[in-house]
Amino acid sequence: MIAEVIVDVLTSSLDKIFDYIVPDNLTLTVGYRVLLPFGNRQIEGYVIKLKNSSSLKTEKLKPIIKVLDNKPLILPELIDLIYFMKQTFNLRMVDVIRLVLPSQIRSGKVKEQIKEFVLFNENMSGELANIKANAQNQINAINYVKNNGLTNLAFLRSKFGASSVNALIKKQFLIVSTKQINRSPLNNQEISDINVTLTNEQQNAVNIVLNNQNKVHLLYGVTGSGKTEIYMRVISEMLNKKKSAIMLVPEISLTPKTVKQFRARFGNLVAVLHSGLSAGEKFDEWNRLRNGEATIAIGARSAIFAPLTNIGAIIIDEEHDSSYKSDSNPRYDTHTVAKFRAKANACPLILGSATPMVESYYLSQTGEYNLITLKNRVNNAPMPPINIVDMTREFRSGNTSLYSSELIENLTNTINAGEQAILFLNRRGFSSFLMCKECGYVASCSDCDVSLVYHKEDNMLKCHYCGKRFKVLTKCPMCGNQHLKLGNTGTEKVVQELKEYFPKTKILRMDNDTISTKDSYAKILTEFEKSKPAILVGTQMIAKGHDFPLVTLVGILDADLSLFFCDFMATEKTFQLITQVAGRAGRGEKQGKVILQTFFPKHYVYNLCLNYDYTRFYNKEINLRETTAFPPFSKIVRVLITSETENSARDLTHELFLKLKNLKLKNKSDFYFLEAMRSPLTKIKNKFRFQILMRVKNENENLMQSIFECVGNGNQKVSVFVEINPQNLS
Numbered sequence: 001m002i003a004e005v006i007v008d009v010l011t012s013s014l015d016k017i018f019d020y021i022v023p024d025n026l027t028l029t030v031g032y033r034v035l036l037p038f039g040n041r042q043i044e045g046y047v048i049k050l051k052n053s054s055s056l057k058t059e060k061l062k063p064i065i066k067v068l069d070n071k072p073l074i075l076p077e078l079i080d081l082i083y084f085m086k087q088t089f090n091l092r093m094v095d096v097i098r099l100v101l102p103s104q105i106r107s108g109k110v111k112e113q114i115k116e117f118v119l120f121n122e123n124m125s126g127e128l129a130n131i132k133a134n135a136q137n138q139i140n141a142i143n144y145v146k147n148n149g150l151t152n153l154a155f156l157r158s159k160f161g162a163s164s165v166n167a168l169i170k171k172q173f174l175i176v177s178t179k180q181i182n183r184s185p186l187n188n189q190e191i192s193d194i195n196v197t198l199t200n201e202q203q204n205a206v207n208i209v210l211n212n213q214n215k216v217h218l219l220y221g222v223t224g225s226g227k228t229e230i231y232m233r234v235i236s237e238m239l240n241k242k243k244s245a246i247m248l249v250p251e252i253s254l255t256p257k258t259v260k261q262f263r264a265r266f267g268n269l270v271a272v273l274h275s276g277l278s279a280g281e282k283f284d285e286w287n288r289l290r291n292g293e294a295t296i297a298i299g300a301r302s303a304i305f306a307p308l309t310n311i312g313a314i315i316i317d318e319e320h321d322s323s324y325k326s327d328s329n330p331r332y333d334t335h336t337v338a339k340f341r342a343k344a345n346a347c348p349l350i351l352g353s354a355t356p357m358v359e360s361y362y363l364s365q366t367g368e369y370n371l372i373t374l375k376n377r378v379n380n381a382p383m384p385p386i387n388i389v390d391m392t393r394e395f396r397s398g399n400t401s402l403y404s405s406e407l408i409e410n411l412t413n414t415i416n417a418g419e420q421a422i423l424f425l426n427r428r429g430f431s432s433f434l435m436c437k438e439c440g441y442v443a444s445c446s447d448c449d450v451s452l453v454y455h456k457e458d459n460m461l462k463c464h465y466c467g468k469r470f471k472v473l474t475k476c477p478m479c480g481n482q483h484l485k486l487g488n489t490g491t492e493k494v495v496q497e498l499k500e501y502f503p504k505t506k507i508l509r510m511d512n513d514t515i516s517t518k519d520s521y522a523k524i525l526t527e528f529e530k531s532k533p534a535i536l537v538g539t540q541m542i543a544k545g546h547d548f549p550l551v552t553l554v555g556i557l558d559a560d561l562s563l564f565f566c567d568f569m570a571t572e573k574t575f576q577l578i579t580q581v582a583g584r585a586g587r588g589e590k591q592g593k594v595i596l597q598t599f600f601p602k603h604y605v606y607n608l609c610l611n612y613d614y615t616r617f618y619n620k621e622i623n624l625r626e627t628t629a630f631p632p633f634s635k636i637v638r639v640l641i642t643s644e645t646e647n648s649a650r651d652l653t654h655e656l657f658l659k660l661k662n663l664k665l666k667n668k669s670d671f672y673f674l675e676a677m678r679s680p681l682t683k684i685k686n687k688f689r690f691q692i693l694m695r696v697k698n699e700n701e702n703l704m705q706s707i708f709e710c711v712g713n714g715n716q717k718v719s720v721f722v723e724i725n726p727q728n729l730s
């Protein structure tokens with residue numbers, strides 16, 4: 001027998017399939033991790049296929065040394081996915097394996113947690129008198145175990161002394177047994193399940209999904225329309241049929257509530273997968289899914305690779321969220337992977353959002369997706385009215401602060417009424433840059449070509465790309481001048497100014513700086529939930545699906561921030577962000593209100609936001625995309641070339657560009673645009689960045705393969721990544 005193997009080595013030139021002989025004494029199926037002779041080393045690899053013969057001569061083949069685990073790690077469906085992702089995203093197979101298997105599983109270093117327990121040996125009841133009367137610890141230990149039943153051995157030793165307990169074990173008064181203990185990230189956060197009757201809209205949605213299982217459903221439902229309940233009902237039906245489910249949320253730490261709700265309803269059948277877990281937790285949660293002990297995987301985008309079989313439903317909540325596109329290596333698009341797995345399992349894929357991606361909505365119009373619309377909030381609460389405030393007018397009338405008089409007035413009312421407000425600003429830190437007034441020098445990171453952000457709390461300059469921290473400058477390193485000025489405002493400064501207006505009010509801040517530890521996010525949310533009045537200030541992470549019934553006011557401090565990013569999705573993202581943030585207001589019994597501050601009050605996107613008019617926004621946007629031939633009517637392809645050596649990156653960029661130019665000559669009608677350039681961020685983490693941008697037609701199905709063939713996977717010195725319709729081009 002011959003095995004086709006992917007070796008676990010990251011070198012691009014080795015990203016091939018190797019043939020190995022399976023010795024007769026090894027029992028093996030596809031998916032096993034194995035140890036292999038490789039050159040003069042031993043390395044690990046994964047069996048992806050078994051066959052009777054090799055095209056290579058048998059003398060040239062080496063035998064597999066041994067099988068490394070007691071079960072195959074990669075499911076057959078996921079092996080198909082490896083081929084698919086290589087083809088679709090130009091990824092190396094070993095990169096896909098690293099997605100499919102978390103490092104804790106691959107390394108073989110993390111082990112199951114086995115604990116020892118003791119139980120009193122009833123057969124020895126008659127012998128108790130033989131314990132010496134002065135062996136008080138032994139007597140106490142026995143009594144403890146008799147009263148409490150199965151007892152943790154380590155605990156017993158610490159309580160009554162190791163020697164006493166060991167003596168009891170030796171004399172067989174206590175019997176030791178072992179048990180595997182799951183390290184669960186979900187302990188101590190139980191809430192009780194609420195049993196609700198579905199609204200007609202919800203019931204209808206559930207029925208449509210259950211009656212059309214081989215489909216992709218776009219669940220377009222306004223904020224607060226009860227989409228989570230729909231997901232849970234569908235999953236519940238699938239569990240009844242002994243099937244499993246995958247539930248994706250944008251960033252799991254941002255949605256502790258969804259996890260809690262699922263946990264309350266489905267108990268231990270839920271396993272979570274995300275980057276915030278400890279190694280042991282990740283290992284145990286993954287294995288619970290792999291063993292079938294847990295059948296619902298909840299997590300951020302990587303949970304799409306959950307080791308589940310017989311999947312009955314895949315759900316992508318907040319499907320428009322940019323986190324579903326991986327923008328670091330390996331780069332892939334979660335929707336595409338989800339569609340592959342849904343098809344392989346013949347199960348429905350549900351994409352839920354109040355502001356679907358333009359591309360998704362388009363596919364629901366062409367009939368590729370099935371559109372399900374929820375028009376009403378569950379409690380029929382109206383959407384909160386949005387007031388647009390013209391900040392240029394405020395400025396002219398002498399108000400140079402961050403807050404319009406209207407916002408302050410409304411905040412005051414909210415606080416006086418004992419209610420809650422959310423303020424949104426998409427920029428963290430205190431101030432976005434530090435600049436010399438004299439010579440224009442801007443403090444920037446030594447490893448990245450970006451300006452540093454001032455953080456007042458720890459009086460440091462921080463790089464938001466690599467996290468490096470620098471001492472604050474007291475004078476300009478270029479000209480020596482001491483007049484340094486701070487640039488645009490960030491969340492930290494917003495909070496400081498706010499405290500001056502409302503010194504007695506609870507003000508909380510939530511952004512990447514305040515959620516650095518594992519639980520801090522949940523802590524801030526819980527604290528906000530129970531304080532009234534209170535104000536929560538934050539970046540876009542506060543827009544993601546939260547349900548705070550007491551919030552009656554939402555303030556958007558600088559709506560324009562995302563509008564002028566120079567990519568074709570800027571308007572789409574602005575519309576989504578505003579609608580999502582606004583959707584946090586008025587979810588409870590009291591009517592909510594939104595204040596939107598902008599320097600461009602006439603921009604059409606704001607007027608469409610005013611009425612929560614997604615379809616009008618969509619129609620306008622899709623027309624624009626069609627006339628300008630932008631996605632979904634074309635593809636934008638970016639090839640990103642990075643290296644620590646600038647020349648190597650530049651040379652390879654040049655070489656690839658020439659190849660692509662040749663391709664363009666042969667397929668003239670397929671290309672709208674092809675250009676090579678430095679990336680806008682020319683250096684990140686000491687790696688120089690170049691890029692080749694293309695806009696190509698969709699029609700030629702083979703074009704992407706040809707592009708991938710031109711581009712390759714780079715070499716030892718230079719990395720090459722391809723992105724299709726990337727979220728940003730920086």
Ligand code: ADP
Nearest residue numbers: 196197198199223224225226227228229378547
């Ligand atoms: P969405 O995700 O669509 O914004 P959620 O799923 O967060 O909405 O639901 C909003 C609120 O409505 C939640 O507090 C949820 O518990 C509640 N809810 C959902 N369905 C019902 C129902 N049928 N009856 C009563 N309350 C419901």
Ligand code: ZN
Nearest residue numbers: 445448463466
């Ligand atoms: Zn940096």
